Amino acid sequence: MASVAVPAGHRLAPWRAVQHCFTLAWRNLVQLKSNPGELAGFIIQPLVFIVLFVYVFGGAIAGTSGSYLQYVLPGLIAQSGVFSIMATGAGLNQDITNGVFDRLRSLPIARSAPLVGRTMGELVRFAASLVILLAFGMVIGFRVHTNPLEVAAGLLLVLAFGVGLAWVSMLIGLLARSATTVQLFSGVLMFPITFGSNVMVQTSTMPGWLQAWANVNPVSYLSTAVRGLLTGTPLGSSVWWSLGWSVLLTAVFAPLAIAAYRRKV
Amino acid sequence: MTYAIEAEGLVKRFGATTALAGVDLAAPTGRVLGLLGPNGAGKTTAVRVLATLIRPDSGVARVSGFDVVRQAHEVRQLVALTGQYAALDEGLTGVQNLILVGRLLGLSRRDAKARAAALLARFGLSDAGGRRAKTYSGGMRRRLDLAVSLVGRPSVLYLDEPTTGLDPHSRNELWSIVRGLVADGATVLLTTQYMDEADQLADDIVVVDRGTVIATGTPDELKTRTGGQTLEIRPADPARIEDAADIVAALAGVRPVAEGGRLSAPVSDPALPAAVLRRLDDAAITVTELALRLPSLDDVFLSLTGHRAEEQGEPVAETVAGRA
Numbered sequence: 001m002a003s004v005a006v007p008a009g010h011r012l013a014p015w016r017a018v019q020h021c022f023t024l025a026w027r028n029l030v031q032l033k034s035n036p037g038e039l040a041g042f043i044i045q046p047l048v049f050i051v052l053f054v055y056v057f058g059g060a061i062a063g064t065s066g067s068y069l070q071y072v073l074p075g076l077i078a079q080s081g082v083f084s085i086m087a088t089g090a091g092l093n094q095d096i097t098n099g100v101f102d103r104l105r106s107l108p109i110a111r112s113a114p115l116v117g118r119t120m121g122e123l124v125r126f127a128a129s130l131v132i133l134l135a136f137g138m139v140i141g142f143r144v145h146t147n148p149l150e151v152a153a154g155l156l157l158v159l160a161f162g163v164g165l166a167w168v169s170m171l172i173g174l175l176a177r178s179a180t181t182v183q184l185f186s187g188v189l190m191f192p193i194t195f196g197s198n199v200m201v202q203t204s205t206m207p208g209w210l211q212a213w214a215n216v217n218p219v220s221y222l223s224t225a226v227r228g229l230l231t232g233t234p235l236g237s238s239v240w241w242s243l244g245w246s247v248l249l250t251a252v253f254a255p256l257a258i259a260a261y262r263r264k265v
Numbered sequence: 266m267t268y269a270i271e272a273e274g275l276v277k278r279f280g281a282t283t284a285l286a287g288v289d290l291a292a293p294t295g296r297v298l299g300l301l302g303p304n305g306a307g308k309t310t311a312v313r314v315l316a317t318l319i320r321p322d323s324g325v326a327r328v329s330g331f332d333v334v335r336q337a338h339e340v341r342q343l344v345a346l347t348g349q350y351a352a353l354d355e356g357l358t359g360v361q362n363l364i365l366v367g368r369l370l371g372l373s374r375r376d377a378k379a380r381a382a383a384l385l386a387r388f389g390l391s392d393a394g395g396r397r398a399k400t401y402s403g404g405m406r407r408r409l410d411l412a413v414s415l416v417g418r419p420s421v422l423y424l425d426e427p428t429t430g431l432d433p434h435s436r437n438e439l440w441s442i443v444r445g446l447v448a449d450g451a452t453v454l455l456t457t458q459y460m461d462e463a464d465q466l467a468d469d470i471v472v473v474d475r476g477t478v479i480a481t482g483t484p485d486e487l488k489t490r491t492g493g494q495t496l497e498i499r500p501a502d503p504a505r506i507e508d509a510a511d512i513v514a515a516l517a518g519v520r521p522v523a524e525g526g527r528l529s530a531p532v533s534d535p536a537l538p539a540a541v542l543r544r545l546d547d548a549a550i551t552v553t554e555l556a557l558r559l560p561s562l563d564d565v566f567l568s569l570t571g572h573r574a575e576e577q578g579e580p581v582a583e584t585v586a587g588r589a
Binding site: 012016019026027030031034099100102103104106107108 | 316317318338339341344345346350351352353354356366368369370371397413414
């Protein structure tokens, strides 16, 4: 029998763990490249949203589609975080159900790599989709009234919020029995926080009970912050509220998701 | 003899279900150990413990001397697992699936690519390498899955029902791949509910049922232990089949079954075949075929457990709890 003396609890070199995360992030991103359909969907979906809201509802809501674009685009940027990040959990869940997760776990890699690598990949995708949204918006007439630093700050704020949501999504993905459940649950969660906000319309037009919700909805703060950082509208305390929510989501859900993950690993 | 895989007293419970109730097994290095049993017998759970995917509630398991719980990282460097369901990233191409694992195992980009190409060629998938796994047929998936598990040149390979759901052709292909791996020195733990598969591939067999080991041995030992060999004779002259049947009946005490010009009768006395042959010779009946057939593993399983291996057991422990 081989009785090689190996210290118990053998640890990987940290740079190897980082490499594992990058490799697994690559896995998430390369799918887009080799999958023209998904790539098209990834690019077109946000554009469809803009066209739909700006040209279909814009005139009715704000008089002209041009002035509505100026209002709604920052909101859509804030909202896209909720939509695209919510896919993190579904993907994770799919890996668990179809055995990919087990394969990864049977490899001598960092235990956290499947979780961290996937999140990194999703965040890169997400950042790209934010840029696409903004760029397309500018092509059809959106005007930035602030300096590039403020624009970058706005996008980073959305990313930070995305990180917080990613933990929520991962927790759902780890606990749910099937990817369908994940989607259903995420959907139920998504609509009140995206539509029940000031993303599309000023909350002052809503009935009192809805207004009460929309005014405290974190997505409202985020969209106010992005709007201010892109078009120069009053920020109030929205940036701090958005940051606070991002930190809170991470502080609450990261430990929960990691605990759920540990139970699986 | 050294053992690549050793397990003693493995116990694993999922809630009220006991998937493993104290399983011992040992796989000699460089051989194929067949873990045989019906659905729900605990095969998959045992493999998942040995692959470091779940921890046993009690008991010890070692792979090449490394403890699967305390030295899981070392074990993971030695083993590879090919499960019942091909664990491929469907959105990636065949090549990308292989490169992903190669890179995770620390190969350089170039080495990972070269290894991917070599494995694709070996498994007859070179042409499909650039296609996404989603588009592969069942047999191709299983081959790619096996190729992915070989990226790291594992010395111990777990094949969990590798041919379930495959057509006979793909099955034969997979069998010959497994034989090749063993010829290269790998140790294989193969779980299966197909008797012929264990018979074809396994050097040693552990039969499990309801979480416990009910028999161990080589396929031949198991068949001998069940007893009940069958004597088969084919007279050269089909016209004399009745005379031959009379002789066998007189000696064996039971009337042989005639089928397609061949007689078969159960053998309880080891001296019977010689006696039959002598009496046939005396009666000037020449035979073109005389064989003593061991029972199939199916017969073995039936006599050990009282039920057939391929009938549905209680799949709860394996398919639901085992994957949780």
